[in-house]
Amino acid sequence: MIKRSFFKSKYLPYLLILPQMVVTLTFFYWPAVQGLFQSFLLSDPFGQKSTFVWFYNYIELFTDPLYLKSIFTTFVFSLAVAFVSLSMGLFIASMANRALQAKALIRTMLIWPYAVAPAISGILWLFLLHPSYGIVALGIKKWIGIDWNPVLYGSDAMVMIVMASAWKQISYNFVFFMAGMQAIPKSLIEAAAIDGASPFKRFWFISFPLLSPTFFFLTVMNIIYSFFETFGIIHTITQGGPGGSTNILVYKVYQDGFVGLNLGSSAAQSVVLMSLIIVITFLQFRFVEKKVQYGG
Amino acid sequence: MVEKTPILDFFTYVFLLLGIFIVGFPILYSLIAATLPLEEVVKVPMPLIPGDQFWVNMKEAWSRGDLGTQILNSVIMASGITVGKIAVSMIGAFSIVYFDYKFRVVAFASVFCTLMLPVEVRILPTYEMAANVLTPIQALCNLLHLEGLLSWFTGNDITIDLNWSLLDSHTGLILPLVASATCTFLFRQFFLTVPEELCEAAKMDGASPMTFFRKILFPLSKTNIAALVVIEFVYGYNQYLWPLLVTTNPKMTTAVIGLQNLIPQADDLPEWNIALCATLLVMLPPVLVVLFMQRWFVKGLIEKEK
Secondary structure (H helix, E strand, O other): OOOOOOEOOOOHHHHHHHHHHHHHHHHHHHHHHHHHHHOOEEEOOOOOOEEEOOOHHHHHHHHOHHHHHHHHHHHHHHHHHHHHHHHHHHHHHHHHHHOOOOHHHHHHHHHHHHHOOHHHHHHHHHHHOOOOOOHHHHHHHHHHOOOOOOOOOHHHHHHHHHHHHHHHHHHHHHHHHHHHHHOOOHHHHHHHHHOOOOHHHHHHHHHHHHHHHHHHHHHHHHHHHHHHHOHHHHHHHHOOOOOOOOOOHHHHHHHHHHHOOOHHHHHHHHHHHHHHHHHHHHHHHHHHHHHHHHHO | OOOOOHHHHHHHHHHHHHHHHHHHHHHHHHHHHHOOOHHHHOOOOOOOOOOOOHHHHHHHHHHHOOHHHHHHHHHHHHHHHHHHHHHHHHHHHHHHHHEOOOOHHHHHHHHHHHHHOOHHHOHHHHHHHHHOOOHHHHHHHHHOOHHHHHHHHHOOOOOOOOOOOOOOOHHHHHHHHOOOHHHHHHHHHHHHHOOHHHHHHHHHOOOOHHHHHHHHHHHHOHHHHHHHHHHHHHHHHOOOHHHHHHOOOOOOOOHHHHHHHHOOOOOOOOOHHHHHHHHHHHHHHHHHHHHHOHHHHHHHHHHHHO
């Protein structure tokens, strides 16, 4: 789209778009193409020369049980994070929306974790869930009665990274749900109230369906978050362990490529992730169009 | 509210307090731990009454983690990314919306597609790129056999070896992150809502494109810029993967990465009080930015992601 009245200039528009183009070409497209190219190459152990091997890296990848396990781990992880943080965010937002007093204060108290880096959230939860000193770990041991130890048990480590990731994301979801609820016309709620619908019914049959676009959007955003941005959490507190139980796809790319120097495989993994994010972006944009038709 | 529901209202506040408590608990608990001496922190359960070691622990954390340098690095990185991103995407959007040229659609599409290429999916090649930013030009030289050509032309042996590394530098931390599809979209979207009459009037008065940008478009965008400043500062400060890749020198590391060295490992003294002090200090700048610029933050977050 362009303005009806625009400027005419021979070189200015190119000059203005130039910085953007230079950065995207050097740091986005060139590396992406390199990665794509590298995923078809196999380099010898000394990195001296590489041979073109077609889809060998991909075939290796999808027959590697560790990679398949990593895919599974990633899906469990992202679904758990999305579920926990969305339900907490929705619950708190619906409560905050009902509150009559101190709205600004309540909002302030709930939004600041957005500014906390994922890695820092990881450290905080590492302490809370520390098998010897953590208070939450103590509670789990005492009341649930399991031998909690995220250093030894994969499932415990998974719970730990889910908690750390979901906690940080609650405030993000809260902000969006809150904005969504405030956009719902008061007259709808009042009409339902006159018809005798209880507050719960009003929430379930009016607010919740009207929030569904927000809900879908946030689900996508939460999944993207847990796929990519949680790298800091994994790197700080579990390093993918114990026994690969928290080794999500992004972390595996880093480990295989940057630490293990298995260039071909790492590049192939990057390409898989790239296709995944293309699918997610596509879904998201399809949905955004729908939201517009829905009536804003 | 539409009707009086005292019981429900009561529970609303109870659950709200509970929610605020759950959200605030990790920080509250770390704050307490940060005030205790070592022997108190490792007690099971840890006492919930703050101790008097806060300043002692803070000083120790500050010097041990070299937090002064690292927080400065983080702030430089975050500010650089914020300013760079906003400047680059604003003039980019101006070019896309207010000019008609052949390359326009291609430019817009190529910026759009960067949405699908986060750093996380191109770790190694981007690192290689940062290690020598002139790789594409070198590749071009090799492709054109420029070396041979020049040697033949001048009669001497000439080798072209272009090398410019961004590793362990502030430029390396900032530059690769200043291109942003979402910021460009936001500005494009906003520029499209600016009334046509403003541009027509400016043209009629003989304003050049840059005068129009400086005197009309920029002042109109102030709220959007403020909102983006908050979001991008937090984004830049909290970066993890990229600084981890490009910096190896502890003097160049950012604070969020540096924290890892302070976490007590299995064989260390469990000095969680020091580690948590450092953690709290490091998270302070972005939290303060969000709290003090709350209004802009909420606006920026919601409009940017739409």
